[in-house]
Structures are given as structure tokens and as C-alpha cells.
Amino acid sequence: MTSTIKAADAASAGDAAGREIVRPKLTFGQRLSWFDVKASPYAYISPFFLLFGLLGLFPLVYTFVVSLHEWELLQGQGDFIGLENFATTLQDRFFWNSIFNTLSIFVLSTVPQITMAVILAAILDHNLKGKTFWRMSVLLPYVVTPVAVALIFSNIFQEQSGLANNLLGVFGIEPIEWKRETWASHVAIATMVNWRWTGYNALILLAAMQAVPRDLHESAAIDGAGGIRRFFSITIPSIRPTLIFVIITATIGGLQIFAEPRLFDVSTAGGVGGSDRQFQTTVLYLWEMAFFRQDFGRASAIAWLLFLLIVGIGLINFLISKQIASAEGRALNKKTARMLAKREGVSA
């Protein structure tokens, strides 16, 4: 307000200028205010876009430039070599090994995790005693950092007298070589991811379930639909958008696993993903290529290929689930409308 008064004084000075304009002239204060309205939004969003552009997008794009060059950690930029780094990477069996491991661990962690999260959410959606206590208890693993999780579970899955093999021994099962065998190591690493994230995702899904109108369940129950039937015909279709959200987040995160495989078995191979690379994920391979072998060019090619893979899988996920969602959505809407109409008819 003080600025308006000051500006009005200053406005008289500017009066002489702009005589040709026919419409009533704006005072300096008004012009200032107009400028304030027009420019402020840009001022508010610019810190985000500047910082994000410089430190988020630019490096990502520049990764492609680096990948087109011979580029070493110490020597820096070398000759332009076109797509040679990509060609080398695509023929590199360690690269394909890392892709296989990433996808395998990804499937082993995503599928059980989301299934368990849905079940857990359905249980939490009941009228439980001690609601907050149960919700907090499923979130407990989330506060343990991935590094600590990796340390804890690499001890649990220690081949000699780790907790996992001790427990298996109780049931008379031979000790499993968690760190040497490919599948066993993938299961162990997936377990870490599942342990940390299942409860978190369950809470997200719980929120979606609570938004489902209770009427729907009641009418369905009156119509004779059992609990399981209602779960699959009402709950799951209703929470589908949230389910898609959870799946896509899990995809982006799951394909970039690093701390868990890096720290799973440090003592045998210096933390590059097993003595035989049996659990080396792609981000771990990228890291090895960049900072152990110091080949930035090839590491950048790996980064770009992984980027394409993540975006590709994300898109496929999105398209599939969108199609299912729209088909189900139509059916659901019809069903909902019918049920609600029926209920209103009853109460009216």
C-alpha cells in the first residue's frame, strides 16, 4: 500500500511521455501493479525452472553428448566417435547381464510387493482396534535407510550362520548360498526392497480404498456378493488409478536399485555385484564403468540405454493400465449408477 502512494507521486513525472495513447493513461502506480501481476508468476516459478533445468535436465541431455565421445575420468573429453560407445555397450555381455539382473530383481520385488501391499491395505481398511498403531507398524521399515537395510540383510543372508539359513535349518532345509547363486541373490535383494516398501505402498492403497463409497459395498453385500467377490469387483477397479501410480513409481525406483546390490557382498568383489556379477544391476554397472574403469563415454551410453528402458517400461505400464482402467471404468460406472439408483429408489 505504501508503494502505491509513493508510485503515485512518481507518476506525475512520467505524465509527459506517451501522449498519443487515446485510452485513459495508467498512472505509474497502476503500471507497476500491472507489471506486478504479469511478472510475479514468472518470478515465482523461475527458481524452480532455472535450477531444475541446469541441474536436472541439462545433465541428462548432456549425458548423450558425453556418450558420443571418447571421454575418460582423468583425461576428459576426447575424440568424437559417434555411436561407437553404444555399439560397444550393446555387444557387452556384462551390460546384458546387468539388464537381466535388473529386470529379474525388479519383477521379484514389484510383483510380491504390490500384491502384499494390496492385501495389507484391505486388512487395514477394516474397522481395526488401534488403527494408528497398525499403520505405524507397517511403516516402520520405511525409516531404515537403504544402506542400513543392505547392511542388516546382507548379514541376515550371510551363508554361514546368517539368520535366514539358521531358520531354514530349523525346517531341515540345507543352507542356501545366498551370495553365490544367481536366483538366491536376486531373491535376497528383492527381499530388502520388499521389506522397506511394502508398508509404504499399503498406506497409499489404503487411502484409495477409503475413498471408495461405502454405499457401493453395502448394496453389493445386500445383493449377495461375498467379501472376495466385492474385493475384486469393487475395491480393485476403484483403486486402479492409485494402483497405476504405485506401479509406475515402483518401476522407476525398482529399475535404479543401487545401494542394496552394492552392499550385499562387499568383501568378495569390492561391491560391484558379486564375484561373478550375478547380482550386478545396471546402475551398479554404470557406476563401475564410470568410477572404477573411468570410462565416462561408455558409462554415459549405459545411462542413456537405461533411461530409454525405464521410460519404455513406464510407458508400456501406463498404456496397459490405462486401457484396462478405461474398460473397467466404464463397466464400473454403469454398475455404480445402477446400484445408487436402486438405493435411492429404496430410501425415497
Add this chain to the structure above:
Amino acid sequence: MSLSTTDARAFPLQPARGRRNRPNTGVGSRPGFLAYGLLVATLLGFAYPLWWSFVVASGTNATRGETLPLIPGGNFWANAAEAMDAIPFWLALWNSFVVSSIITISVVLFSTLAGYAFAKLRFRGRDGLMIFVIATMAIPTQLGIIPLFILMRQFGWTGELGAVIVPSLVTAFGVFFMRQYLVEVIPDELIEAARVDGANQFRTFLNVALPAARPAMAILGLFTFMAAWTDYLWPLIVLNPTNPTLQTALSQLQSGYYINYSIVLAGAVLATIPLLLLFIAAGKQLISGIMQGAVKG
């Protein structure tokens, strides 16, 4: 903001208490033994690895050999002290605290500013830019680490905390989150009224938007802090072992040739304590934050 759907469940009283007679509507009803059994099993599965770590950390290397150790020994502080000697623990703790705090303040501040602009101000290109923000949320910018490293080395920042802080100063998610919240909680009339009263844009932001945004800022801050605290890959690349964050320091415990499990686990437990305290203090906010993000995301 408060998620009170549960209280709002107007649920008809069940007249018959017979187990089979009443229509079991499942959702919203009192769950049976099976549900509680599954919950207890889940709780045990989630909590026991942590408890096991503490038990082993408070025992000796031999404790690990026991099948299902339950009772902690008396060596925790001795083992913890050894873990603290093996790595620069207090420096790492301090570094993590500094890094996470600065990142949190910056993300919350810039997200609120931009989120407010996207939610409540009209300007050319707004919708296009917002779609851009949403699209970038799905892009793994983490994969730009190589140019980012080259950049940091050129600035001469490698080894310094600034190199960890600067790339995380803003997030697309933060902007999206604040926009979703502010678009609902601030009535347009309130902004109009502020303008009629002669408040300029920034004053309106300070006096109208900021107070309304406070609950969402707290939640965004909580999650940003946790994300910064748990980050491992980038600090590992850009910092030296002599000036680590808590996560990179902790990972050094595992890298020796001879591993004393009690000491490693003592370190893991120690490093978990700060977030555990945060969880106990702000667990409810964390839960409602996760559940809100879901409904609106």
C-alpha cells in the same frame, strides 16, 4: 487436509451379532482373528530384522549363530563405540544433518512459490509448463550423474557438501505436491480480497498463501528431509571417505576385509536412531502425508 473419511463412515449398526447371520459387509466391519493374525505376522516380519540387528549388535559375533536370538546382550555401547571409531561418525551425522536441512528448506520454499503460482495465478504458458513439471516427475534425472560430476569438478566442489546439496535444491514432485494442495485450500475470493485491499502479489503470497500452505509444507519438508537423508549414490560419487554423509560412512563399515558383524550392525542401528526418533515424533504426519499424496497424486 485431515483425512477423516474413517470417521465419516456412517455405518448402520449391525442388529444381529451372530457370526453367520448378519450380512458380512467386510469393509468397515470388525475384522476377525484372521485379519489380526495376518497383521501380527506382518508386524513381526517388519520389526524382527531390526530387533535382530540390535540383539546381535549388543552381543558378540557368536550371537549371530543362534537361531532366533531374542534377548539383547550388554555390549551394545562397546560395539557402537567401535563402529564410531571405525568411521567419522559424528562428522558424518553433522554433514547429513546440514545437507538434509538445507535441501529441505530450499525444496519447500521454491516448491511453495512455484506451486502457488501454478495453482492460483494466471499467466501465459501456465498449463503447458505444469504438464512439463508433471512429465519430468517420471523422468529418472538420477541418470545424469556423469555430466553432473563433470560439472561439480569444474566448479571445484567435489569433496564438499555443496556438491551434494546443489543438485537437490528443487524437485518437480514438490512443485506438483504444493500445487495440488494450494489449488484446493485457497479460495480465489481470498486472493481477490487481498488485491482489493491493495496488497501486491508478494504480500498476497506472504499473508494469504503461506499460512494456508503450512500443513502441506510440513509434510513436503518431512519427506524431502528423509529422501535427502537416505540418498546414497550421489554422495558416494561426489564426496571423499574423509568427509562423508552418514550413509556413505555407514557403508564403509561393510567394506573391510574382515567383518565383525556386531560392529557393522551396531553402526546400522546407530544410524537408524535419528530417523526412528523422527518417526516416533512425526509418524502420524508421515502416514497422513503418504495417504494424502496418494489421493491427490
